[in-house]
Amino acid sequence: LVLGRIAHDSTLRALGVKLSQFPFTHGARHEVRPGLSVFDSYHCSRYNTNTGVLTPKMFRDVFARVRRDLG
Numbered sequence: 001l002v003l004g005r006i007a008h009d010s011t012l013r014a015l016g017v018k019l020s021q022f023p024f025t026h027g028a029r030h031e032v033r034p035g036l037s038v039f040d041s042y043h044c045s046r047y048n049t050n051t052g053v054l055t056p057k058m059f060r061d062v063f064a065r066v067r068r069d070l071g
Contacts, residue, residue: 001066004043011038026054027062029069039066 002008008024015032022030028040041062042054049055 001039001041001062003041004045007043008038008040026058027065029065037069039069 002011005024008022009019012019012022012032015036017032022032022038024040026040026042030038030040032038039062041059042048044054044059047053
């Protein structure tokens, strides 16, 4: 699980993957290679939470998806 576009981009670069193959999207799951997925969430910064970009429900939903997808 990566929090924010910067973490998303940094993780994909570290994995040697082109960023254009897996664009950052809140709530997305990217199967980077078999057995390796990256889940995206907006960063839980004060700005994102105070402005409603990321709500508590949205954040909980991301973790629910991770739990569901990973079994």
